[in-house]
Amino acid sequence: MKIDFHSHILPGIDDGSRNIEESVALLDMMSEDGVDIVCATPHFYMHKVSIDRFIENRNNAYEQLKPHLKPEHPKILLGAEVLYNHALVHSEEAGRLCLQGTDYLLWEMPYTKLTSDIIRDTEELSQNTQLKLMIAHIERYLNFTSYNELSELMRLDVIGQINAVSLTKFSSRRSCKKLIDDGFVYVMGTDYHRTNSGHALLGQAEEVIRKKFEPRMIERIAHNGEKILRNEPLHKLRCL
Numbered sequence: 551m552k553i554d555f556h557s558h559i560l561p562g563i564d565d566g567s568r569n570i571e572e573s574v575a576l577l578d579m580m581s582e583d584g585v586d587i588v589c590a591t592p593h594f595y596m597h598k599v600s601i602d603r604f605i606e607n608r609n610n611a612y613e614q615l616k617p618h619l620k621p622e623h624p625k626i627l628l629g630a631e632v633l634y635n636h637a638l639v640h641s642e643e644a645g646r647l648c649l650q651g652t653d654y655l656l657w658e659m660p661y662t663k664l665t666s667d668i669i670r671d672t673e674e675l676s677q678n679t680q681l682k683l684m685i686a687h688i689e690r691y692l693n694f695t696s697y698n699e700l701s702e703l704m705r706l707d708v709i710g711q712i713n714a715v716s717l718t719k720f721s722s723r724r725s726c727k728k729l730i731d732d733g734f735v736y737v738m739g740t741d742y743h744r745t746n747s748g749h750a751l752l753g754q755a756e757e758v759i760r761k762k763f764e765p766r767m768i769e770r771i772a773h774n775g776e777k778i779l780r781n782e783p784l785h786k787l788r789c790l
């Protein structure tokens with residue numbers, strides 16, 4: 551099964567799709583790419599909006615889009631890309647932001663050096679609640695923090711997601727390869743925002759994996775994704 555775990559396809563809710571037409575165009579591209587399920591993960595910024603309001607906005611955006619969906623479109627699961635916030639760590643409400651039908655939460659790190667406080671907060675969130683943390687586009691933080699600091703985060707009881715586009719670009723492919731080899735990457739997402747935002751489809755990333763890496767990784771990624779949707783834990787192994 552081909553699952554996109556990270557996207558901004560819902561209309562008018564964040565810096566992703568601007569309107570229904572753009573959402574439909576994004577879904578058309580994804581269905582042509584053979585995507586079965588796409589997780590709609592609008593940005594959630596706790597300092598800007600309450601969880602109640604966010605969920606209301608997200609549901610409204612989805613309801614507006616629904617009549618325009620085509621049978622060939624991927625199935626949409628609702629979720630959120632939750633930016634790190636210390637206040638969320640001890641909040642009993644954080645679970646409401648999980649991917650629909652699961653306890654998996656897409657957790658976005660701040661674009662700064664990953665300090666011991668941030669890493670400790672993430673550890674506490676994963677230990678003190680039922681949540682299973684999926685760290686969003688782990689390769690991107692290497693622009694802000696060292697590989698060692700990122701490794702420290704990824705050695706926690708968390709799983710990593712990478713963006714398809716990072717595999718297709720020569721400049722980021724090497725760091726993705728290292729993250730994969732170190733067992734930190736479990737699933738992929740497109741993180742698609744706008745039709746012209748220069749992202750890559752999952753199929754393009756799979757092509758790179760097939761040619762440059764190990765073709766069996768594609769099966770592993772699919773297997774991991776299916777387990778997540780069944781809300782099963784992923785064991786901390788070299789999962790790719």
Ligand SMILES: [Fe+2]
Pocket residue numbers: 556557558631741
């Ligand atoms: Fe995103």
